[in-house]
Amino acid sequence: MSSHATTALLELNDIHVDYEGIISALRGVSLRVAPGEIVALLGSNGAGKTTTLKAASGLLGAERGAITRGNVRFEALSGAGLDPRRLAQAGLVQVLEGRRCFAHLSVHENLISGALGRRAPRAEVSADAERIYTLFPRLKVRIGSAAGLLSGGEQQMLAIGRALMVRPRLLLLDEPSIGLAPQIVEEIFDVITELNRTQGVSVLLAEQNARVALRHSHRAIVLENGRVALSGEAAELAERADVKSFYLGHAASEQGRLRALKLQQRGGASAAGEPPPRAPLSDVRDGTPPAV
Numbered sequence: 001m002s003s004h005a006t007t008a009l010l011e012l013n014d015i016h017v018d019y020e021g022i023i024s025a026l027r028g029v030s031l032r033v034a035p036g037e038i039v040a041l042l043g044s045n046g047a048g049k050t051t052t053l054k055a056a057s058g059l060l061g062a063e064r065g066a067i068t069r070g071n072v073r074f075e076a077l078s079g080a081g082l083d084p085r086r087l088a089q090a091g092l093v094q095v096l097e098g099r100r101c102f103a104h105l106s107v108h109e110n111l112i113s114g115a116l117g118r119r120a121p122r123a124e125v126s127a128d129a130e131r132i133y134t135l136f137p138r139l140k141v142r143i144g145s146a147a148g149l150l151s152g153g154e155q156q157m158l159a160i161g162r163a164l165m166v167r168p169r170l171l172l173l174d175e176p177s178i179g180l181a182p183q184i185v186e187e188i189f190d191v192i193t194e195l196n197r198t199q200g201v202s203v204l205l206a207e208q209n210a211r212v213a214l215r216h217s218h219r220a221i222v223l224e225n226g227r228v229a230l231s232g233e234a235a236e237l238a239e240r241a242d243v244k245s246f247y248l249g250h251a252a253s254e255q256g257r258l259r260a261l262k263l264q265q266r267g268g269a270s271a272a273g274e275p276p277p278r279a280p281l282s283d284v285r286d287g288t289p290p291a292v
């Protein structure tokens with residue numbers, strides 16, 4: 001896959017981020033996502049992937065994080081620390097790590113809630129929900145089930161489905177594969193690719209599963225210690241020996257295992273196919289709404 005679009009949809013210029021005013025998480029990250037591109041953000045634990053996504057979507061404030069230098073531009077919006085609601089209205093929507101949905105609401109109610117900010121006519125919202133069910137037929141089967149009773153894979157599909165109800169131009173995905181069985185990961189990435197190909201939705205996704213991410217992306221950026229260590233066409237990066245040995249080999253699978261463990265310990269969804277042991281959805285637990 002290759003993309004030659006020139007005008008960026010999203011631009012991060014020399015972004016520096018601190019948490020709590022002291023922990024330096026990003027030290028000069030610059031990146032661009034062009035219309036129609038899928039860009040993967042790769043890197044090991046703590047490299048700064050989630051922070052980069054939140055810097056773009058204006059969600060650092062909830063984490064006591066802030067952009068201390070640099071500039072974010074999405075469409076006509078530009079600045080450091082943009083308002084997430086204005087970004088969403090302009091078409092930038094983030095799906096947070098941990099597949100957050102409203103655990104006690106049904107699948108359908110979760111989807112409809114994703115469209116609330118649009119104030120669209122009911123018929124339009126229903127038609128959009130139907131399109132989501134076409135993309136993710138598993139959700140149609142579970143339409144009346146409480147989201148908290150879904151498998152991890154179904155929850156990830158629902159979280160993406162809710163975000164799509166906003167009709168985004170750019171979707172930010174944080175570790176969509178985490179803790180999921182390989183077959184479910186493929187299903188989810190196939191849908192992401194299809195959305196991109198047929199509807200032109202651009203995607204910036206943070207992933208530790210570099211193998212899958214590189215296969216489904218146009219370009220990739222590797223972060224290390226809050227800086228961009230490497231970037232280029234995904235197919236070319238996948239062939240590089242250093243990327244192969246660190247991100248596509250044993251070290252990568254060990255990191256993936258640790259991350260899945262971390263998600264489970266936080267009460268996150270279990271591997272696909274098994275219902276989570278208890279309501280995993282932190283928006284309900286901590287009272288904060290999901291990102292969309």
Ligand code: ATP
Nearest residue numbers: 019023025043044045046047048049050051052063
């Ligand atoms: P992971 O895959 O483990 O989530 P990541 O690449 O997404 O890693 P970030 O979560 O962005 O990395 O973390 C970057 C750095 O910022 C790390 O050193 C991390 O400990 C720190 N950090 C992240 N979130 C916070 C927070 N809320 N408060 C303080 N420090 C944080």
